[in-house]
Amino acid sequence: MNPAGYPPETVPLQGTYEGFHGQPGGSTVVQYTTVSVPPEPPRDHIIWSLCCFLYSNPFCLGLAALIYSIKARDRKVVGDMEGARHYGSTAHCLNISATILVSIMIVIFIITICTVSVQASYAYHHYSSYDYRNRG
Template sequence: MNSEGYPSDSVPLQGRYEGFYGQPGVSTVVQCISVSVPPEPPSDHIIWSLCCFLYSNPFCLGLAALIYSIKARDRKVVGDMEGARHYGSTARCLNISATVLVSIMILIFIITFTTVTVLIKQAVQRSNYNYNYNYRG
């Protein structure tokens, strides 16, 4: 990235910098090197989509996310980074939705299972108490 007004060539400096270790009396030349770093390619979230498809596929959201991830990867291979970014973003949203839905369903299952287990245990204890109370042997 070049700032406005500064070329990316080398810029010779006149004079000598006192804090710079070098030969005395020799002018110092500083080269500015500009490095162009390409932007990071858009992510296609294929691993997350595979996990959502295999382990948690509520309302076929995992399958849809997998399809969009594959489309994003195809676009990235072709060189269409904007299309890959769009499909990758859609795949990410679908993966988030699938993960949240499955997490909520697991939480509801745990709460329901715990509640039913406690209620059955209380009912068994009451029936044993009543059985022992009414038993006259």
């Protein structure tokens, strides 16, 4: 089993090895062979797409990601791994975009709420100390 025609690697062990009955043995050669690992099946990111669709769906990116995830799963079932990889990659990009947009919108919302509450507190304290009886 020698993939791609590469010669096997041989590595001699250093030092001496005493074999049976205390007699010195010669050098030992260990042979390593590379084993080909089957490629990982393409990912469809269906769970992430469902979460983006249900919880964070800005500009319908979550829906588009869900559609591409389902297409990727269908392509994988049919056996078209390249098509599944393409649809899965598109779903991955759409999920990232949806997650980043929702994160930015949440941060902007929190900053806006904090700013409005500070301004309202300032206005309340400023106008509550105004004395209407001494206007004239």
